[in-house]
Amino acid sequence: MKSASEPKPDSKPQDLSAQIAQAIRDAIVEGRMIVDERLPSEAELSEQFGVSRSTVREALKRLAAQSLIRTQRGAFGGAFVNKLSYEDAYSQHITTSTLLLSMNAVSFETACEARYALERACAPLACERRTPDHLATMRAEIHRQSQPGLSDESFCASDVALHRALVDAAGNPVLSYQLAGAVEAMQPLMNMITFTARSREEIVGLHTELADALEGETPVLAEAALHKLEAYTLTLGQDVMAARARKSS
Amino acid sequence: MKSASEPKPDSKPQDLSAQIAQAIRDAIVEGRMIVDERLPSEAELSEQFGVSRSTVREALKRLAAQSLIRTQRGAFGGAFVNKLSYEDAYSQHITTSTLLLSMNAVSFETACEARYALERACAPLACERRTPDHLATMRAEIHRQSQPGLSDESFCASDVALHRALVDAAGNPVLSYQLAGAVEAMQPLMNMITFTARSREEIVGLHTELADALEGETPVLAEAALHKLEAYTLTLGQDVMAARARKSS
DNA sequence: GGCGATATAAATGTCAGACATTTAAAGGTC
DNA sequence: GACCTTTAAATGTCTGACATTTATATCGCC
Numbered sequence: 001m002k003s004a005s006e007p008k009p010d011s012k013p014q015d016l017s018a019q020i021a022q023a024i025r026d027a028i029v030e031g032r033m034i035v036d037e038r039l040p041s042e043a044e045l046s047e048q049f050g051v052s053r054s055t056v057r058e059a060l061k062r063l064a065a066q067s068l069i070r071t072q073r074g075a076f077g078g079a080f081v082n083k084l085s086y087e088d089a090y091s092q093h094i095t096t097s098t099l100l101l102s103m104n105a106v107s108f109e110t111a112c113e114a115r116y117a118l119e120r121a122c123a124p125l126a127c128e129r130r131t132p133d134h135l136a137t138m139r140a141e142i143h144r145q146s147q148p149g150l151s152d153e154s155f156c157a158s159d160v161a162l163h164r165a166l167v168d169a170a171g172n173p174v175l176s177y178q179l180a181g182a183v184e185a186m187q188p189l190m191n192m193i194t195f196t197a198r199s200r201e202e203i204v205g206l207h208t209e210l211a212d213a214l215e216g217e218t219p220v221l222a223e224a225a226l227h228k229l230e231a232y233t234l235t236l237g238q239d240v241m242a243a244r245a246r247k248s249s
Numbered sequence: 250m251k252s253a254s255e256p257k258p259d260s261k262p263q264d265l266s267a268q269i270a271q272a273i274r275d276a277i278v279e280g281r282m283i284v285d286e287r288l289p290s291e292a293e294l295s296e297q298f299g300v301s302r303s304t305v306r307e308a309l310k311r312l313a314a315q316s317l318i319r320t321q322r323g324a325f326g327g328a329f330v331n332k333l334s335y336e337d338a339y340s341q342h343i344t345t346s347t348l349l350l351s352m353n354a355v356s357f358e359t360a361c362e363a364r365y366a367l368e369r370a371c372a373p374l375a376c377e378r379r380t381p382d383h384l385a386t387m388r389a390e391i392h393r394q395s396q397p398g399l400s401d402e403s404f405c406a407s408d409v410a411l412h413r414a415l416v417d418a419a420g421n422p423v424l425s426y427q428l429a430g431a432v433e434a435m436q437p438l439m440n441m442i443t444f445t446a447r448s449r450e451e452i453v454g455l456h457t458e459l460a461d462a463l464e465g466e467t468p469v470l471a472e473a474a475l476h477k478l479e480a481y482t483l484t485l486g487q488d489v490m491a492a493r494a495r496k497s498s
Numbered sequence: 499g500g501c502g503a504t505a506t507a508a509a510t511g512t513c514a515g516a517c518a519t520t521t522a523a524a525g526g527t528c
Numbered sequence: 529g530a531c532c533t534t535t536a537a538a539t540g541t542c543t544g545a546c547a548t549t550t551a552t553a554t555c556g557c558c
Contacts, residue, residue, distance in 0.1 A: 057539090057540090071540095072538085073540070075538060077537080079539090
């Protein structure tokens with residue numbers, strides 16, 4: 001793997017707590033410590049590394065922030081190598097993706113393209129494996145989206161739920177994990193768009209096409225629906241941008 | 250357990266340092282603090298939150314571990330909201346994905362399926378946008394892979410580099426970020442496979458098909474090559490599994 | 499006046515020790 | 529044997545001190 005011998009000569013000597021965290025992280029990632037194994041106590045670690053207990057604690061908190069360890073108080077407590085759950089990984093991935101998008105001025109076009117490309121990737125699998133449950137969820141969300149009184153926020157949330165159902169229908173947890181970030185991180189960008197009655201109607205129509213394609217197990221139609229959805233979402237976004245540009249100029 | 254009447258099984262009240270970290274994290278994610286803005290000093294934070302400086306420091310270390318803040322020593326130093334770079338996001342994503350796969354006993358089949366589904370997602374874009382540079386990289390890696398003396402590790406690394414070039418050719422950084430985890434996290438699983446001369450030849454052939462498809466801008470052929478590659482990788486993996494089962498029984 | 503060396507101050511990094519709290523296990527009582 | 533109490537081993541928190549880093553201000557010299 002990479003690390004220590006980076007070509008970058010600038011590398012500042014890190015804090016002790018960062019170094020210790022890295023040492024333990026390596027041990028976990030490389031499998032030298034297994035899930036649920038107990039780390040030495042803070043006192044023992046501070047002796048092993050020749051630092052104070054506070055420094056060790058800061059290192060452990062870094063690892064805890066990445067869900068690499070969990071701590072338990074009391075006798076026979078301590079820090080344990082944590083089994084990284086899909087749930088933990090999801091939420092970290094979503095936080096990171098959301099920040100990445102918002103802090104790097106990713107254009108609506110780029111994010112949209114990535115999102116729908118990824119969703120099309122799971123369309124064939126979803127057609128093959130979708131259960132009645134998945135179809136029911138999608139139909140329910142579509143029904144929700146066609147109700148007139150729905151707020152923009154709720155419409156967006158329902159949109160995410162529908163797409164989430166599509167992803168889950170592919171029946172591959174690794175795929176679901178990878179896509180969760182892409183879809184959910186888009187929501188802040190989606191929330192910029194104000195949906196008119198007209199545009200909602202169009203979207204609901206395309207969602208229905210998508211659900212029909214899954215039900216009929218026709219991947220080509222599912223991909224086509226996603227292509228149309230991407231194109232339409234893009235025009236909506238560009239309209240909003242154009243309107244803003246006009247207003248501000 | 251006293252009562253089930255709690256509306257939310259609030260599980261456990263978190264540590265103070267975790268609460269403080271969450272409060273600051275929320276402020277950053279919700280945009281109440283912007284990039285490069287300076288946080289109050291540790292002393293000020295400890296007064297604001299009514300805790301000791303060590304507790305504040307543990308909270309800050311948690312945030313630093315997620316690359317949400319960076320710290321600078323010296324006068325007018327302090328903690329600053331960090332602009333999350335693609336690089337930081339990559340490495341976090343890869344670490345998380347690798348652990349997720351290794352700790353949750355994800356099958357080779359599932360991981361393989363996810364990986365190639367994602368790669369096929371960027372095939373059409375890559376056909377459209379690949380530069381001569383991308384093609385050159387792919388050809389160079391293919392040439393490397395066909396050299397007889399190459400170690401298994403190097404072969405795998407070259408495989409990753411080739412697929413990385415494919416992903417980058419799509420010219421969408423968000424897509425690259427999302428896929429980096431999937432492809433690189435697979436490497437430990439790929440390293441299980443020992444490549445015979447025969448299997449390498451087959452893989453190099455399929456890689457060439459893929460490069461040809463990109464060069465000819467024929468997305469259908471690119472997807473076909475990836476499908477064949479997935480199928481072949483899968484059989485290789487299953488052979489290894491079967492051989493192990495025979496040996497251990 | 500300008501410039502280089504020095505002092506200063508503000509902040510993080512580290513340490514040491516104490517006390518509080520939690521928790522499981524050992525021991526004692528009926 | 530069931531229930532209560534004690535105990536010990538951990539983490540969680542606080543306090544105060546000192547070390548180190550670094551931008552800025554000051555001073556002395558030309």
